Amino acid sequence: MTPLPAAPATVPVRGGAGRVPFGFHPVPPAATMNDRLSSRARAIRRSEVRDLLRHAGRPGMVSLAGGLPAAELFDVEGVRAAALAALDDAPAAALQYGMTEGQPALREAIAARLQARSIAATPQALVVTTGSQQGLDLVARALLDEGDVVVVERPSYLAALQAFGLAGPAWRSIGVDGDGGRVEDLDAACAGVRPKLVYVVPNFANPTGACMSLERRRALVRWAAAHRVVVLEDDPYGELRTRGTPLPSLAAIAAEVPGASEWIGHASTLSKTVAPGLRVGWLLLPAWLREAVVLLKQACDLHTSSFAQEVASRYLASGRLEARLDLVRTEYARRRDALAGALDEGFGARLEVRVPDGGMFLWARFTDRTDARALLPLALERGTMFVPGDAFFVDATGTADAAVRASLRLNFSAATPDRLREGVRRLVDAHRTLRGRTAVAAR
Amino acid sequence: MTPLPAAPATVPVRGGAGRVPFGFHPVPPAATMNDRLSSRARAIRRSEVRDLLRHAGRPGMVSLAGGLPAAELFDVEGVRAAALAALDDAPAAALQYGMTEGQPALREAIAARLQARSIAATPQALVVTTGSQQGLDLVARALLDEGDVVVVERPSYLAALQAFGLAGPAWRSIGVDGDGGRVEDLDAACAGVRPKLVYVVPNFANPTGACMSLERRRALVRWAAAHRVVVLEDDPYGELRTRGTPLPSLAAIAAEVPGASEWIGHASTLSKTVAPGLRVGWLLLPAWLREAVVLLKQACDLHTSSFAQEVASRYLASGRLEARLDLVRTEYARRRDALAGALDEGFGARLEVRVPDGGMFLWARFTDRTDARALLPLALERGTMFVPGDAFFVDATGTADAAVRASLRLNFSAATPDRLREGVRRLVDAHRTLRGRTAVAAR
Numbered sequence: 001m002t003p004l005p006a007a008p009a010t011v012p013v014r015g016g017a018g019r020v021p022f023g024f025h026p027v028p029p030a031a032t033m034n035d036r037l038s039s040r041a042r043a044i045r046r047s048e049v050r051d052l053l054r055h056a057g058r059p060g061m062v063s064l065a066g067g068l069p070a071a072e073l074f075d076v077e078g079v080r081a082a083a084l085a086a087l088d089d090a091p092a093a094a095l096q097y098g099m100t101e102g103q104p105a106l107r108e109a110i111a112a113r114l115q116a117r118s119i120a121a122t123p124q125a126l127v128v129t130t131g132s133q134q135g136l137d138l139v140a141r142a143l144l145d146e147g148d149v150v151v152v153e154r155p156s157y158l159a160a161l162q163a164f165g166l167a168g169p170a171w172r173s174i175g176v177d178g179d180g181g182r183v184e185d186l187d188a189a190c191a192g193v194r195p196k197l198v199y200v201v202p203n204f205a206n207p208t209g210a211c212m213s214l215e216r217r218r219a220l221v222r223w224a225a226a227h228r229v230v231v232l233e234d235d236p237y238g239e240l241r242t243r244g245t246p247l248p249s250l251a252a253i254a255a256e257v258p259g260a261s262e263w264i265g266h267a268s269t270l271s272k273t274v275a276p277g278l279r280v281g282w283l284l285l286p287a288w289l290r291e292a293v294v295l296l297k298q299a300c301d302l303h304t305s306s307f308a309q310e311v312a313s314r315y316l317a318s319g320r321l322e323a324r325l326d327l328v329r330t331e332y333a334r335r336r337d338a339l340a341g342a343l344d345e346g347f348g349a350r351l352e353v354r355v356p357d358g359g360m361f362l363w364a365r366f367t368d369r370t371d372a373r374a375l376l377p378l379a380l381e382r383g384t385m386f387v388p389g390d391a392f393f394v395d396a397t398g399t400a401d402a403a404v405r406a407s408l409r410l411n412f413s414a415a416t417p418d419r420l421r422e423g424v425r426r427l428v429d430a431h432r433t434l435r436g437r438t439a440v441a442a443r
Numbered sequence: 444m445t446p447l448p449a450a451p452a453t454v455p456v457r458g459g460a461g462r463v464p465f466g467f468h469p470v471p472p473a474a475t476m477n478d479r480l481s482s483r484a485r486a487i488r489r490s491e492v493r494d495l496l497r498h499a500g501r502p503g504m505v506s507l508a509g510g511l512p513a514a515e516l517f518d519v520e521g522v523r524a525a526a527l528a529a530l531d532d533a534p535a536a537a538l539q540y541g542m543t544e545g546q547p548a549l550r551e552a553i554a555a556r557l558q559a560r561s562i563a564a565t566p567q568a569l570v571v572t573t574g575s576q577q578g579l580d581l582v583a584r585a586l587l588d589e590g591d592v593v594v595v596e597r598p599s600y601l602a603a604l605q606a607f608g609l610a611g612p613a614w615r616s617i618g619v620d621g622d623g624g625r626v627e628d629l630d631a632a633c634a635g636v637r638p639k640l641v642y643v644v645p646n647f648a649n650p651t652g653a654c655m656s657l658e659r660r661r662a663l664v665r666w667a668a669a670h671r672v673v674v675l676e677d678d679p680y681g682e683l684r685t686r687g688t689p690l691p692s693l694a695a696i697a698a699e700v701p702g703a704s705e706w707i708g709h710a711s712t713l714s715k716t717v718a719p720g721l722r723v724g725w726l727l728l729p730a731w732l733r734e735a736v737v738l739l740k741q742a743c744d745l746h747t748s749s750f751a752q753e754v755a756s757r758y759l760a761s762g763r764l765e766a767r768l769d770l771v772r773t774e775y776a777r778r779r780d781a782l783a784g785a786l787d788e789g790f791g792a793r794l795e796v797r798v799p800d801g802g803m804f805l806w807a808r809f810t811d812r813t814d815a816r817a818l819l820p821l822a823l824e825r826g827t828m829f830v831p832g833d834a835f836f837v838d839a840t841g842t843a844d845a846a847v848r849a850s851l852r853l854n855f856s857a858a859t860p861d862r863l864r865e866g867v868r869r870l871v872d873a874h875r876t877l878r879g880r881t882a883v884a885a886r
Contacts, residue, residue: 033705033731036639036673038610041585041735044742071535079538083526092514095522095718130573130722130744137743141609142484162742166584167481196479230479262476275538277749279573288476292484299487299605300580301573305748306720 040166055385062423064339065385067206067360068414073331074275075315075324082314090310098306100298102128102282106313110282113316117238118252119266121284127293130304132236132269132281136163138300139197139232139265139283142292144169149195153181155392155404157206160199160234169196171394178354180205180212183220197230202250204237204359207392207409211357214247221253225260230289232265236272239325241358242333251284262286270312272360273325278308329358336362338417339410342424347431360413365389366406370431373405378430384423386410483609498828505866507782508828510649510803511857516774517718518758518767525757533753541749543741545571545725549756553725556759560681561695562709564727570736573747575679575712575724579606581743582640582675582708582726585735587612592638596624598835598847600649603642603677612639614837621797623648623655626663640673645693647680647802650835650852654800657690664696668703673732675708679715682768684801685776694727705729713755715803716768721751772801779805781860782853785867790874803856808832809849813874816848821873827866829853 034042056063086094093103101107107123114121129135136159144150144167152161154173172189175182181200200220202212212220224231233250251266269281285293297303315321339362340355353364366372372388379385389407412420477485499506529537536546544550550566557564572578579602587593587610595604597616615638617628624643643663645655655663667674676693694709712724728736740746758764782805783798796807809815815831822828832850855863 032671036586036671037732037735038584038586038588038591040588041739044735044738066540068540071539074534074538076530076534076538079534080527080530083530084523087519087523087526091517091519091522093720095517095519095720096514097509097511097714097719130748133742134744141481143479143481145481145483148481159742159745166739166742228475228479271540275750276540277536277538277753279744279746279748279750289480292480292487295487296484296609299576299602299609300743301577301722302602303722305573305722305751307718307722307751307754308748310720311750 040168043168044162044166052385052387055380058383060383062384062415062419062426064410064412064415064420064423064427065387066411066414068411069272069276069360070328070331070335070413073324073328075320078315078318078320078324079275079311082311082318085314086307086310094307094310096306098303098309100127100294100303102126102304103306103309103313106280106309106316107282109313109316114251114266114284117246117249119249119284120255120261121251125284125287125290127283127285127290127297128304128309129267129281129283129297130301131271131276131279132234132267133159133163134297134300134304135267135269135281135283136160136199136232136234137166138293138296139230139267139285139289140164140167141296142289143196143230148197149190149193151186151189151195151198152394153200153205154394155207155389156199156394157201157234158392161392161394164197164199173394176205176208176210178210180210180216181220183212183216183223186220186223194227195229197232198224199232199234200250201234201237202247203235204240204356204361206237206359207361207387207389208363209354209356209359209361210363211247217247217250217253218257221250221257221260221264224254224263225257228259228263230263230265232267235266235268237359238268239273240329240332240360242329242336244357262288265289273321273328274312274315278305278312280304280308280312332358332360332413335412335415335417335420339412339420339424342421343410346424346428350431360411362410362412363389364408364410365403366408366431368435369402369406370434371405372408375408375427375430375434378433379427382426382430384426384430386427483611486611487605487609495828495830498823501826503826505827505858505862505869507853507855507858507863507866507870508830509854509857511854512715512719512803513771513774513778513856516767516771518763521758521761521763521767522718522754525754525761528757529750529753537750537753539749541746541752543570543737543746545569545747546749546752546756549723549752549759550725552756552759557694557709557727560689560692561698562692562727563698563704564694564709568727568730568733570726570728570733570740571747571752572710572724572726572740573744574714574719574722575677575710576602576606577740577743577747578710578724578726579603579642579675579677580609581736581739582673582710582728582732583607583610584739585732586639586673591640592633592636594629594632594638594641595837596643596648597837598650598832599642599837600644600677601835604835604837607640607642616837619648619651619653621653623653623659624663626655626659626666629663629666637670638672640675641667642675642677643693644677644680645690646678647683647799647804649680649802650804650830650832651806652797652799652802652804653806654690660690660693660696661700664693664700664703664707667697667706668700671702671706673706673708675710678709678711680802681711682716683772683775683803685772685779687800705731708732716764716771717755717758721748721755723747723751723755775801775803775856778855778858778860778863782855782863782867785864786853789867789871793874803854805853805855806832807851807853808846809851809874811878812845812849813877814848815851818851818870818873818877821876822870825869825873827869827873829870
């Protein structure tokens with residue numbers, strides 16, 4: 001055997017069975033193995049939300065931390081009927097390999113839903129993905145080399161930061177206010193660079209719940225066309241509006257702005273409307289980007305579960321979704337109002353709450369400068385949990401800024417009004433304890 | 444608006460709606476957009492097999508090209524019962540978000556199956572993937588930076604080359620003979636470098652159908668431990684053995700070689716045993732690598748369809764798979780023999796055929812130096828298709844070597860014996876026509 005020069009080799013191996021031509025480095029195995037990982041694997045950022053969720057299963061826990069839709073509102077009967085229809089009518093379509101782009105019937109059903117929202121989507125322009133999360137990863141892989149510039153909202157969806165972060169990009173960001181991402185700040189954010197990707201969640205953003213105003217949407221689409229920069233619109237929550245008038249999607253506005261359709265991508269999912277367990281999402285992309293994404297997806301997982309896709313397309317064809325969405329929206333509004341009411345009652349002016357018109361999250365900020373990270377362990381002890389706001393910031397602006405450190409994201413979709421109120425009671429108790437300690441420390 | 448300096452800007456935009464601060468490059472859009480893609484997206488290699496499969500749907504086509512299992516042998520009734528059980532017993536588990544690592548019940552069922560094959564697998568050591576293809580992509584992303592060395596068999600599984608190729612690795616390869624990959628050539632192949640990854644398909648390899656001998660398996664596991672190099676064993680076909688004695692998996696042998704379990708990864712799937720449409724595969728990995736893979740998977744798609752996983756675990760629990768596999772093996776043996784017999788009858792000594800003991804593919808080589816790529820269009824005209832052998836080579840050894848150019852892969856799982864014989868008749872006709880032309884040209 002020829003020794004491999006790059007291998008660490010100084011001490012003899014113990015108890016080697018078989019022929020072992022050279023020895024090994026005396027450093028601890030973990031350190032040795034770490035150098036075997038790719039640079040992106042070594043740099044990857046854990047999702048704090050998913051780590052937190054390990055606590056969510058504790059008996060009695062009221063989790064305001066996750067982003068789970070209400071399981072008790074899933075249309076199990078409808079999905080059951082769709083599964084039977086898929087296996088009875090065309091078992092080979094459900095069980096055999098399929099096209100990387102997605103099952104034709106599902107792409108047609110999704111295109112029809114998008115068209116109903118004034119988005120000029122054809123089935124051919126869609127790629128079915130394993131949840132919208134895979135859409136984010138595929139777009140990132142198609143566009144980004146290390147050091148390329150990505151613009152996100154500040155704060156932004158954590159798992160998007162994770163997916164884009166794998167490329168090792170240079171981050172830029174725009175702030176968010178009550179009218180969504182501050183599109184007017186894009187030029188300042190991009191001074192001196194041309195981004196590869198701008199990522200926004202215009203409807204009921206995670207974590208802020210904010211909706212981007214129509215004026216900003218139009219400005220963003222014009223900006224994308226003018227600068228020839230891909231803007232990816234992630235829209236998981238658009239169908240969860242509980243009040244007010246729906247605003248057109250960037251993908252709809254793009255049809256009115258010459259050249260814009262080459263630069264606007266749209267990602268969404270059935271996770272918040274039908275069921276996340278299906279893992280069925282989609283990308284609507286201009287042809288030049290879609291081709292790259294399809295080739296990448298082929299190498300990533302060949303295609304998304306045909307079984308899940310056939311069940312999803314039959315569920316959409318059943319016409320049951322609209323009534324179900326009405327139910328979900330009504331219940332989520334009730335839960336949002338219960339949470340907002342309890343927060344107001346429990347905290348009063350000490351907590352500023354932004355109550356959204358839809359989606360699944362409330363964004364709140366302590367006006368008494370309570371540090372959300374310091375509050376979290378006390379909340380966990382008392383059986384409730386939330387995500388500290390600074391987790392959603394891509395850069396140090398999060399941890400450095402006291403206003404950010406005082407913010408938190410609260411989910412209202414996964415618990416009943418009574419449980420939400422109980423969670424807030426525990427949170428109020430945790431806050432009181434923390435303030436007491438702080439007051440003592442300050443003496 | 445501040446102009447973004449990296450944007451190509453020379454001619455004014457036509458018909459711009461809204462404020463357009465600077466013009467655009469006069470090159471065709473496709474070329475402009477190409478520079479927006481990542482280097483890996485620009486370099487990606489299309490799967491020739493999947494491109495070929497576009498022809499597979501033509502009326503009357505007898506495809507020997509794909510790698511599809513026989514859809515008529517899917518246990519539709521069993522999957523149907525499993526789907527109902529999943530939705531009736533625990534709908535939230537099937538429809539809600541799940542753990543990135545995979546559904547607990549499925550990991551237990553897979554671990555039990557692996558243990559029955561003497562692989563010391565625990566549920567905790569498994570990661571459920573969206574088909575084994577995603578396992579290959581995740582391992583590649585966890586290990587490979589650009590320029591890292593990957594060793595593959597020559598020829599090798601095309602979609603593995605695609606997945607690893609996304610990292611832009613330096614390829615090395617070992618040849619394959621009747622006893623599988625030539626492990627004894629590893630040191631020569633790796634002269635001067637320490638690979639990050641060695642990839643093998645020890646059972647009924649795609650495309651050659653070859654099985655790696657026990658001696659080589661042991662040598663490979665010792666080599667991995669000695670050199671501290673990850674060896675990924677991909678085993679989609681191991682349960683499709685139709686004759687002879689099963690050989691232990693590398694993952695089983697690793698338990699007997701000190702240190703080896705840190706370096707042997709094992710990937711497999713339900714695609715060839717239950718149904719590919721579920722897209723349920725798995726990785727069995729040492730902890731240091733598994734942790735990186737789980738974090739990557741979280742960013743890639745959060746998790747594999749919980750619905751498909753719950754259906755799969757209930758199907759495995761039903762105990763129906765063994766009887767079904769007996770049926771599949773019997774039928775695949777019949778099809779393999781039908782194809783081998785027809786080839787022998789049609790081509791005689793002009794085609795050397797390697798008849799495997801299982802799996803889904805025959806590997807063959809024309810002894811009259813027929814060029815398989817030249818034959819393919821004539822075969823397509825006559826209503827049959829195959830994959831030219833040189834498609835499976837990672838480097839130019841494929842296209843440069845006349846013996847490789849004379850080789851082809853033939854699938855026998857997807858067509859009935861009668862259809863296989865008809866396919867061979869068409870292939871013989873195509874071959875006769877090509878040889879006639881060649882003879883004329885040679886005059």
